[in-house]
Amino acid sequence: MEHKITTQKVNFKVFRFNADEDYLPYYENYDMEVTSEEVVLDILNRIKWDHDGSFSYRRSCRHGICGACAIKVNGRSTLACKESMNDMVDLFGSELVIEPLSIKRAVKDMIIDKGDFWEKHDAIHPFLISDVEEHPEHEHIVTPEEAEELNEADLCIQCGACHYACPVVEINEDYFGPAAFAKAYRFEADVRDDAHKERLEELHAEKQGVWDCVKCFECAEVCPKDVNPIEKITKLHNMLFTEGVATSNVATRHAVGFKHSIEKRGVLDEGGLVLYSEGPSIVKHIPVAFKMFKKGKIAMPWNIPTSDNLDEIQKLIKSSSTAKF
Amino acid sequence: MEKLKYALFTGCTAKQSTPEQMMSTMAVAKKLGIELVELTEASCCGASHLQDYDDFLSLVLNARNIAYAEKHGLTMVTICNTCQLNTAMTKHRLDENPELKAKVNEKLKEVGLEYKGTSDITHFLYAIIDDIGLEKIKEMVVTPLSQFNIAPFYGCHNIRPSELQNKTHKTAESAYRPTSLDDLIIACGGQNVDYEEKNKCCGFHVELQAPHTAAVLTGNAIAGAMDGNADWMVTPCPLCHLKLDTQTHHASEAIGRDVELPVLHMQQMVGLALGCSPEELGLQHHLAEVDFI
Numbered sequence: 001m002e003h004k005i006t007t008q009k010v011n012f013k014v015f016r017f018n019a020d021e022d023y024l025p026y027y028e029n030y031d032m033e034v035t036s037e038e039v040v041l042d043i044l045n046r047i048k049w050d051h052d053g054s055f056s057y058r059r060s061c062r063h064g065i066c067g068a069c070a071i072k073v074n075g076r077s078t079l080a081c082k083e084s085m086n087d088m089v090d091l092f093g094s095e096l097v098i099e100p101l102s103i104k105r106a107v108k109d110m111i112i113d114k115g116d117f118w119e120k121h122d123a124i125h126p127f128l129i130s131d132v133e134e135h136p137e138h139e140h141i142v143t144p145e146e147a148e149e150l151n152e153a154d155l156c157i158q159c160g161a162c163h164y165a166c167p168v169v170e171i172n173e174d175y176f177g178p179a180a181f182a183k184a185y186r187f188e189a190d191v192r193d194d195a196h197k198e199r200l201e202e203l204h205a206e207k208q209g210v211w212d213c214v215k216c217f218e219c220a221e222v223c224p225k226d227v228n229p230i231e232k233i234t235k236l237h238n239m240l241f242t243e244g245v246a247t248s249n250v251a252t253r254h255a256v257g258f259k260h261s262i263e264k265r266g267v268l269d270e271g272g273l274v275l276y277s278e279g280p281s282i283v284k285h286i287p288v289a290f291k292m293f294k295k296g297k298i299a300m301p302w303n304i305p306t307s308d309n310l311d312e313i314q315k316l317i318k319s320s321s322t323a324k325f
Numbered sequence: 326m327e328k329l330k331y332a333l334f335t336g337c338t339a340k341q342s343t344p345e346q347m348m349s350t351m352a353v354a355k356k357l358g359i360e361l362v363e364l365t366e367a368s369c370c371g372a373s374h375l376q377d378y379d380d381f382l383s384l385v386l387n388a389r390n391i392a393y394a395e396k397h398g399l400t401m402v403t404i405c406n407t408c409q410l411n412t413a414m415t416k417h418r419l420d421e422n423p424e425l426k427a428k429v430n431e432k433l434k435e436v437g438l439e440y441k442g443t444s445d446i447t448h449f450l451y452a453i454i455d456d457i458g459l460e461k462i463k464e465m466v467v468t469p470l471s472q473f474n475i476a477p478f479y480g481c482h483n484i485r486p487s488e489l490q491n492k493t494h495k496t497a498e499s500a501y502r503p504t505s506l507d508d509l510i511i512a513c514g515g516q517n518v519d520y521e522e523k524n525k526c527c528g529f530h531v532e533l534q535a536p537h538t539a540a541v542l543t544g545n546a547i548a549g550a551m552d553g554n555a556d557w558m559v560t561p562c563p564l565c566h567l568k569l570d571t572q573t574h575h576a577s578e579a580i581g582r583d584v585e586l587p588v589l590h591m592q593q594m595v596g597l598a599l600g601c602s603p604e605e606l607g608l609q610h611h612l613a614e615v616d617f618i
Contacts, residue, residue, distance in 0.1 A: 092502065218481075238379075287574075299340070316436060
């Protein structure tokens with residue numbers, strides 16, 4: 001089959017910074033002919049080899065396994081060795097901005113201090129906790145179905161693409177982030193793991209914020225290995241309930257409140273849901289609620305609609321519920 | 326052309342905290358000659374929160390909603406990004422997994438319903454773009470919005486995960502450089518504002534749990550639009566609207582800068598361009614005054 005290689009001119013605006021020497025970062029321009037065969041890592045190599053030997057970035061395997069070369073192109077986290085230049089030009093045009101995963105953590109050019117990533121990764125106990133007999137009589141059989149449960153999460157290469165694409169990580173420095181939670185799920189879903197409940201209890205602690213995910217799906221979008229971290233966070237939420245670890249807080253009451261509200265009317269009772277979730281703390285919402293009321297944005301209890309055939313909904317809630325709180 | 330007809334899943338906010346969204350949806354549908362059959366039997370989609378508690382139950386309830394659209398033999402149209410996500414995600418998961426579909430149908434059978442997978446699910450924004458077309462909208466504009474810089478705010482759940490979203494509508498959309506709402510602004514005669522936050526999160530889903538995170542995200546979004554010299558913002562999602570319109574006080578406090586812009590629903594923008602009256606579109610129901618009409 002004939003495969004035609006095309007070339008095109010691309011302008012690269014490349015983030016440059018040396019924490020030891022520079023007061024502020026700056027951007028260097030490089031104009032290059034780029035072939036349709038190249039990946040982003042080829043461009044980083046060419047900058048270093050053809051233009052400036054001091055240009056610094058992490059790379060190792062070149063095969064999407066080691067997770068070292070994640071950077072940002074036009075703000076999008078990407079694994080440089082996997083990302084085709086053609087796709088980048090199709091997406092963003094012929095002017096591309098090359099930046100490290102996190103500018104505020106930049107050490108030298110594309111190299112960042114990933115300390116926060118590793119601290120959070122380590123804090124979830126990312127290993128199997130199990131009493132293994134010294135002389136076991138037989139293997140510990142894991143069925144294909146059981147292995148399937150953790151398979152996707154096990155593919156994580158710790159590149160940090162999702163962690164530094166997560167808007168919550170940028171705002172709340174205690175937040176564990178999508179990679180650490182996905183890794184926690186990987187061990188939570190492992191039938192051989194004995195620390196199941198203990199790890200869940202730690203995850204449920206307020207500070208790390210397993211409930212603080214904003215549900216933006218940025219992590220799922222950028223992951224080069226299709227780990228789908230947000231889905232794993234949702235599964236951790238489910239586990240917290242099914243394992244009886246969840247305690248009453250505003251997030252758990254909010255999740256459970258949806259069920260009660262739907263059971264009552266089918267359609268949500270928005271005010272009732274906030275009251276159920278917040279409890280007495282609802283008073284803090286009164287100033288905004290009052291403004292909304294004045295603009296006709298708060299429905300009175302007698303004006304909140306009820307779904308037709310509500311009995312069906314109630315019957316289904318009774319027969320299909322799988323969690324208790 | 327045959328008259329376009331859809332099953333409308335209104336979601337919960339259109340009937341409570343964003344009445345103007347319901348008003349403008351009906352007004353615009355009338356102008357465009359679209360017939361909407363409201364799914365009055367539908368329940369809440371769970372808004373990704375019921376999904377945190379009881380995944381299977383949320384699948385059953387969403388499958389029930391879709392089953393009603395199927396009974397009408399119509400494509401389901403949503404007017405909320407989060408309704409779109411949860412409904413389309415349910416359809417995707419059931420269509421891909423016959424075993425799960427059978428389990429869900431076992432439950433639906435108890436109430437005499439069945440999920441078949443015969444109805445498509447699309448957001449009103451994409452129904453307009455895919456089925457009516459931007460050219461047609463351009464032709465129908467009677468009041469071009471030419472004096473306005475309009476900042477599009479896409480809302481996460483219409484553009485991510487892109488793999489799912491691009492199954493639900495025909496016009497390909499990139500999660501990183503979405504164009505649908507920009508194109509619609511231009512079709513309405515307005516000037517689209519390009520700014521970094523247009524495809525970012527508004528923070529709605531953690532407003533109760535993590536108010537500071539939520540407020541910073543809201544503040545950044547409005548600030549980005551203001552720095553892009555926007556006169557107002559437009560969004561296809563009522564949850565983004567609520568966050569951007571009603572939480573400006575907290576947002577300003579969180580980012581240390583006064584931020585506020587009128588935030589219109591996508592339907593209100595189209596309605597204005599098509600000659601609907603401000604009252605018809607419910608522009609009086611906004612907290613950030615819509616004072617430019």
